[in-house]
Amino acid sequence: MKKIVIIGAGGHARSVIDIFLQTGEYQIAGCLDPCYSYRDKIEFMEDIHIIGDDSLIPELVNTGIEYAFVAIGDNKLRCKIMNKVKNCALKVVSAISPHAYISPRAVIGAGSCVMPGAVININCKIGEGVIINTNSSVDHDCQIYNYVHIAPGTAISGGSVINEGTHIGTNASVIDGICIGSWSYVGAGAVVVKNIPSNVMAYGVPAKVIKEI
Numbered sequence: 001m002k003k004i005v006i007i008g009a010g011g012h013a014r015s016v017i018d019i020f021l022q023t024g025e026y027q028i029a030g031c032l033d034p035c036y037s038y039r040d041k042i043e044f045m046e047d048i049h050i051i052g053d054d055s056l057i058p059e060l061v062n063t064g065i066e067y068a069f070v071a072i073g074d075n076k077l078r079c080k081i082m083n084k085v086k087n088c089a090l091k092v093v094s095a096i097s098p099h100a101y102i103s104p105r106a107v108i109g110a111g112s113c114v115m116p117g118a119v120i121n122i123n124c125k126i127g128e129g130v131i132i133n134t135n136s137s138v139d140h141d142c143q144i145y146n147y148v149h150i151a152p153g154t155a156i157s158g159g160s161v162i163n164e165g166t167h168i169g170t171n172a173s174v175i176d177g178i179c180i181g182s183w184s185y186v187g188a189g190a191v192v193v194k195n196i197p198s199n200v201m202a203y204g205v206p207a208k209v210i211k212e213i
């Protein structure tokens, strides 16, 4: 069976492992997490252990592990670690819940995860290292760039574009045809009815830019 390492051992890793255990496609060889440095082979969940920290990444291919998934919620950190993993011989895969709906005409990049209850509709392009979280929806013709996080319950309406690294908070709504810049942060429950630039924090109903970040 194909062996996979999970990078990170927090709440997000637990959710991603739950998907891999359901799909049965990979054997989980363990997790990498910095907390390994001060404890030994920690049991993380159900016979899955923390087997080391990120210094192990370059050596893993020599131990028969070919695949990796970076399961860290923080967009910047996920981007940084995914770039490190790509420079080694590990293949980055996606984690798609069997309880998500994904149009056969949508495209999903490597290292992205789609959680239970999520809907990705026709002609959507989802980049690499993206999180489409529980019960969120991305309607037709949207473009979601690399390292974006669409948090639980969020609705992105048709033809919208969310640029690299942006976080759309829990239960936010984005009307159709909106463009949100890169590395911005849209707060929980926001209702986005106008374009939002890059590197800002915006929230409220309707969403307003509060500050640059």
Ligand code: JB2
Residues within 6 Å of the ligand: 007, 008, 009, 010, 011, 012, 013, 032, 033, 034, 035, 053, 054, 071, 072, 073, 074, 077, 081, 131
């Ligand atoms: O450089 C690192 C590193 N920095 C922190 N490399 C590796 N391999 N792991 C790192 N970590 C580890 O990520 C921490 O030691 C910790 O074990 C884990 C982060 O766990 P936490 O539960 O705090 O966050 P998360 O990223 O698993 O989940 C967040 O994002 C999800 C999408 C939370 O906000 C969740 O609520 C959310 N669902």
